[in-house]
Amino acid sequence: MDRCKLYVITGETYHPNRGLLEVMESAILGGADLVQLRDKDAPARELLEKARALRELTRRYGVPLIVNDHPEVALAADADGVHLGQEDAPIAAARELLGPDRLIGISTHSIEQARAAERAGADYIGVGPVFPTATKPGRTAVTTSFVAEAAAEIRIPFFAIGGIHPGNAAEVLAAGAKRLCAVSAVVGNPDPGAVCREMRSLIERSERAASPEDAAVRERAKEVTVNGVLRTTEAGTLLELAAEFGLADKNAVAEHNGEVARKAYWPFLPLKDGDRIEFVHFVGGG
Ligand SMILES: Cc1ncc(COP(=O)(O)OP(=O)(O)O)c(N)n1
Ligand SMILES: Cc1nc(C(=O)O)sc1CCOP(=O)(O)O
Numbered sequence: 462m463d464r465c466k467l468y469v470i471t472g473e474t475y476h477p478n479r480g481l482l483e484v485m486e487s488a489i490l491g492g493a494d495l496v497q498l499r500d501k502d503a504p505a506r507e508l509l510e511k512a513r514a515l516r517e518l519t520r521r522y523g524v525p526l527i528v529n530d531h532p533e534v535a536l537a538a539d540a541d542g543v544h545l546g547q548e549d550a551p552i553a554a555a556r557e558l559l560g561p562d563r564l565i566g567i568s569t570h571s572i573e574q575a576r577a578a579e580r581a582g583a584d585y586i587g588v589g590p591v592f593p594t595a596t597k598p599g600r601t602a603v604t605t606s607f608v609a610e611a612a613a614e615i616r617i618p619f620f621a622i623g624g625i626h627p628g629n630a631a632e633v634l635a636a637g638a639k640r641l642c643a644v645s646a647v648v649g650n651p652d653p654g655a656v657c658r659e660m661r662s663l664i665e666r667s668e669r670a671a672s673p674e675d676a677a678v679r680e681r682a683k684e685v686t687v688n689g690v691l692r693t694t695e696a697g698t699l700l701e702l703a704a705e706f707g708l709a710d711k712n713a714v715a716e717h718n719g720e721v722a723r724k725a726y727w728p729f730l731p732l733k734d735g736d737r738i739e740f741v742h743f744v745g746g747g
């Protein structure tokens with residue numbers, strides 16, 4: 462979760478002529494590193510089908526998947542977690558169902574709600590809507606002043622959300638956000654990948670301007686290409702990288718710079734900047 466910087470939420474009404482998977486794959490290839498399935502209208506069965514299809518896609522790229530509103534769908538689809546709103550199920554009930562390892566995110570609209578979410582054991586929070594947005598019509602914007610309050614006080618990761626696009630992302634990052642989340646600006650664009658690349662480059666520029674301690678962490682980070690997608694990682698070995706993708710204890714094989722890397726060697730295979738890795742994960746069953 463800590464390494465996730467650009468969270469993209471589905472919004473199929475914004476792309477009536479393109480498929481869900483095509484749009485979300487483009488976003489992932491552009492640098493979306495956390496994906497949420499949000500569909501307020503789909504009946505339960507359809508939602509589960511979409512969650513399973515997105516699970517397959519996101520797993521291929523090592524991107525965590527969150528399901529909005531429905532912890533039981535998150536569990537059934539083997540998603541990485543659930544996102545709850547202030548009016549949805551309480552965190553404790555979702556934790557009971559999902560266990561300690563899956564992620565629970567919660568929307569917050571004030572610093573008091575953000576503090577309460579942290580105390581209740583949320584893994585991350587949404588901070589918004591920063592700007593007015595047609596995706597959540599009628600919600601009062603919290604402005605970048607709530608972003609600044611959260612940056613000063615909240616220790617769990619937070620994603621600024623609501624009306625964010627490449628034209629205003631720098632302002633949100635300057636207020637203290639390290640992570641951004643968007644629906645319409647990404648999935649409503651004919652080229653979701655291009656929008657994600659722009660947003661990521663704004664995030665990276667803001668990181669470069671940040672504190673020396675952060676710079677030291679970045680020094681340790683390497684850029685590697687995993688299944689065709691450029692990723693930043695602090696993993697020292699192929700096994701550590703596989704763990705980031707949830708593959709350390711899965712039936713998987715890897716190719717490292719074009720050479721097959723047997724799983725037994727993963728703990729001893731050091732990663733370098735520029736390495737190219739392909740993971741193939743076999744799913745059991747008939
Ligand atoms: C990352 C993120 N932040 C906020 C929301 C909004 O959740 P909620 O307030 O429950 O509203 P709905 O999305 O359910 O309409 C979110 N989904 N994701
Ligand atoms: C789903 C959602 N939740 C918000 C919150 O503030 O909790 S804002 C929002 C909509 C985000 O969509 P867009 O990027 O199109 O503005």
Ligand SMILES: [Mg+2]
Pocket residue numbers: 529530544545546549
């Ligand atoms: Mg909700």
